[in-house]
Amino acid sequence: MDLLEYQGKQLLERYGMTQSPGRAARDIDAAVAGAEEVGYPCVLKAQVKIGGRGKAGGIKIAESAQQAREHATAILGMDIRGFTVHELWVQRAVEIEDEYYAAVVFDRSAKRPLVMLSTRGGVDIETVAAETPEAIATLHVDPLTGFKPFHGRRLAFEAGVARDVVFAVATLLGQLYAAFCGEEAMLAEINPIVITPAREVLALDAKVTLDDSALFRHPANAALTDLSDADPQELMAVERGLTYVKLDGDIGIFGNGAGLVMSTLDVVAGAGGAPANFLDAGGGAKADSIVAAIEVILSDPKVRAVLVNVFGGITRCDEVARGLIEAVRLLEPAVPFVVRLDGTNDVEARELLTAAALPGVVTEPTMDGAAARVVALAAERSA
Amino acid sequence: MSIIVGSDTRLCVSGLTGREGSFHTLNNRAYGTNVVSGVTPGKGGQDVEGIPVFDTFRESVAATDANTAMIFVPARFAADSILEAQDAGIATIIAITEGVPAHDEMLVYNALLRNPGVRLIGPNCPGVLSPGEANVGIIPAQFFKQGNVGVVSRSGTLTYQIGNELAQRGFGNSTIVGIGGDPVPGSSFVDIIALFEADPQTELIVMSGEIGGSAEEEAAAYIAEHVSKPVVAYIAGLTAPPGKTMGHAGAIVSGASGGGQAKVDALERVGVRVGRTPTQVAAIAVEVLGG
Numbered sequence: 168m169d170l171l172e173y174q175g176k177q178l179l180e181r182y183g184m185t186q187s188p189g190r191a192a193r194d195i196d197a198a199v200a201g202a203e204e205v206g207y208p209c210v211l212k213a214q215v216k217i218g219g220r221g222k223a224g225g226i227k228i229a230e231s232a233q234q235a236r237e238h239a240t241a242i243l244g245m246d247i248r249g250f251t252v253h254e255l256w257v258q259r260a261v262e263i264e265d266e267y268y269a270a271v272v273f274d275r276s277a278k279r280p281l282v283m284l285s286t287r288g289g290v291d292i293e294t295v296a297a298e299t300p301e302a303i304a305t306l307h308v309d310p311l312t313g314f315k316p317f318h319g320r321r322l323a324f325e326a327g328v329a330r331d332v333v334f335a336v337a338t339l340l341g342q343l344y345a346a347f348c349g350e351e352a353m354l355a356e357i358n359p360i361v362i363t364p365a366r367e368v369l370a371l372d373a374k375v376t377l378d379d380s381a382l383f384r385h386p387a388n389a390a391l392t393d394l395s396d397a398d399p400q401e402l403m404a405v406e407r408g409l410t411y412v413k414l415d416g417d418i419g420i421f422g423n424g425a426g427l428v429m430s431t432l433d434v435v436a437g438a439g440g441a442p443a444n445f446l447d448a449g450g451g452a453k454a455d456s457i458v459a460a461i462e463v464i465l466s467d468p469k470v471r472a473v474l475v476n477v478f479g480g481i482t483r484c485d486e487v488a489r490g491l492i493e494a495v496r497l498l499e500p501a502v503p504f505v506v507r508l509d510g511t512n513d514v515e516a517r518e519l520l521t522a523a524a525l526p527g528v529v530t531e532p533t534m535d536g537a538a539a540r541v542v543a544l545a546a547e548r549s550a
Numbered sequence: 551m552s553i554i555v556g557s558d559t560r561l562c563v564s565g566l567t568g569r570e571g572s573f574h575t576l577n578n579r580a581y582g583t584n585v586v587s588g589v590t591p592g593k594g595g596q597d598v599e600g601i602p603v604f605d606t607f608r609e610s611v612a613a614t615d616a617n618t619a620m621i622f623v624p625a626r627f628a629a630d631s632i633l634e635a636q637d638a639g640i641a642t643i644i645a646i647t648e649g650v651p652a653h654d655e656m657l658v659y660n661a662l663l664r665n666p667g668v669r670l671i672g673p674n675c676p677g678v679l680s681p682g683e684a685n686v687g688i689i690p691a692q693f694f695k696q697g698n699v700g701v702v703s704r705s706g707t708l709t710y711q712i713g714n715e716l717a718q719r720g721f722g723n724s725t726i727v728g729i730g731g732d733p734v735p736g737s738s739f740v741d742i743i744a745l746f747e748a749d750p751q752t753e754l755i756v757m758s759g760e761i762g763g764s765a766e767e768e769a770a771a772y773i774a775e776h777v778s779k780p781v782v783a784y785i786a787g788l789t790a791p792p793g794k795t796m797g798h799a800g801a802i803v804s805g806a807s808g809g810g811q812a813k814v815d816a817l818e819r820v821g822v823r824v825g826r827t828p829t830q831v832a833a834i835a836v837e838v839l840g841g
Binding site: 384509 | 708788794828
């Protein structure tokens with residue numbers, strides 16, 4: 168789960184990180200009230216999970232309540248590269264003398280946390296990494312020992328941090344690592360860390376990604392919401408406990424097992440089609456959960472045809488067939504279904520489907536054949 | 551010969567008394583796996599269809615000489631159970647549990663590094679099947695017979711799909727290993743490919759990868775240096791959009807890394823043939839082994 172900037176900052180604040188005071192706001196009045204509390208000049212920042220906010224006009228400085236009102240009116244509701252702004256973060260403006268970069272990344276390849284520090288903050292760090300990798304000091308931490316004060320000093324000295332703030336930056340790295348582990352993050356990044364003319368060290372922006380699998384241990388984090396995430400199909404799927412990802416095409420996909428579903432998307436694309444979604448019904452899917460899943464797929468108005476591709480292991484194909492029959496009778500879909508079932512109880516499943524003689528439902532013996540068939544059916548309906 | 555599990559496996563199941571745990575354990579036993587015990591704290595002294603249950607792994611190992619553990623407990627207890635099994639001296643640990651937090655997996659991985667005799671498969675994996683010898687996990691064994699193709703995969707159902715395509719063309723398997731779809735699997739492609747390379751029964755290695763991480767690229771580098779047997783690969787998720795987690799916690803194209811095409815390129819560059827569909831993988835296997 169990606170956090171909004173202000174949610175990330177509030178999380179880091181709990182680990183002692185110093186920041187310029189700020190307030191979150193979901194409407195214009197709250198934004199003005201927030202500006203009055205933090206004082207002027209202040210910055211109003213659009214809270215969306217995408218970069219390039221400044222260039223899009225989503226970050227503005229206000230010198231007065233009237234300006235704060237004008238900017239909040241302009242930014243709230245604005246569309247930034249496909250994301251609607253529902254929230255603002257109003258923060259006391261700070262004077263900037265230097266900008267640094269710090270991050271802790273869950274490094275899957277090394278299977279350890281990777282801590283990074285650079286004195287070239289405020290810009291895209293991937294560009295820095297590509298052009299001047301020596302400008303980034305890095306360290307893999309043994310997670311059983313943890314991040315020690317000397318690690319922080321080593322990184323700060325290696326990165327060439329100004330001598331008068333070395334210890335403050337090292338401390339900040341320790342806090343960032345503590346937050347990364349304490350909240351079970353996959354990424355905790357501050358870009359930029361700001362050094363003010365008074366030589367204060369402040370976290371000015373925050374990007375935090377949490378591990379969804381660990382949210383059960385962090386109920387406060389699990390409750391964090393982002394209104395701009397609200398894709399109707401994805402919300403519906405979450406409520407029903409399904410693994411669903413919305414895609415751009417017109418062929419609905421129902422499958423079991425993440426790998427097989429990914430493979431199904433590829434085979435459909437290879438046959439010239441465009442999948443409308445990823446949907447993994449999981450292991451051991453029963454009839455009622457299949458009805459729920461089909462309902463989510465059909466709620467996407469772009470869907471012109473549906474492919475059901477199941478290999479039964481724990482999942483029994485006859486259960487899938489029963490669920491499918493129930494779904495078609497209950498939902499009376501206006502689009503055709505192509506069904507390919509193999510594995511546990513597949514013969515029984517095909518018999519059930521034949522006996523039910525559902526209108527608009529055809530079976531195919533192979534995955535490649537089923538993909539070709541569904542692509543042809545979708546194309547017919549778009550003609 | 552087979553790898554990881556076989557006729558010498560003596561299995562102890564953590565979470566045996568649970569609904570899923572007992573169902574799949576009894577399936578494994580019916581297949582012929584030597585299931586010697588289970589562990590459920592607080593339920594020591596009970597039994598599940600004649601399989602004795604112990605409170606701790608230590609007691610279980612002392613009483614039954616178990617050498618392999620299957621972890622079937624809920625995600626929040628999985629890391630603890632894996633560490634308990636290794637602490638009791640169990641050398642092969644197969645963790646089926648899905649949804650284990652990534653930090654737990656990282657801590658377990660680094661802890662097990664200090665005990666190089668221990669091999670962890672999973673978590674979030676379908677298990678390991680050596681046809682004709684032993685089945686530990688949830689792989690539907692009825693589709694597979696003994697043979698000379700070793701399969702290693704990040705996905706369960708995709709393994710069955712590929713395995714079934716191979717079976718329809720007459721191939722059997724030495725061992726089928728599901729390493730799981732999580733960010734920090736206990737064993738990687740490299741670990742399992744090394745075992746297949748050394749296994750006399752295995753003549754062809756099929757690896758089924760997917761988007762996310764760099765395990766396939768690492769496998770390619772390893773194959774170039776250390777593997778003499780032919781390898782056929784498949785990569786799922788070539789058309790997946792960046793930034794979206796495709797079901798498996800580990801399957802995400804993030805920034806410049808984890809993309810499917812880069813994996814295909816890395817493998818093909820070292821002479822591994824990559825099938826574009828599961829069906830193509832089987833067709834290539836026929837070409838390589840002469841059907």
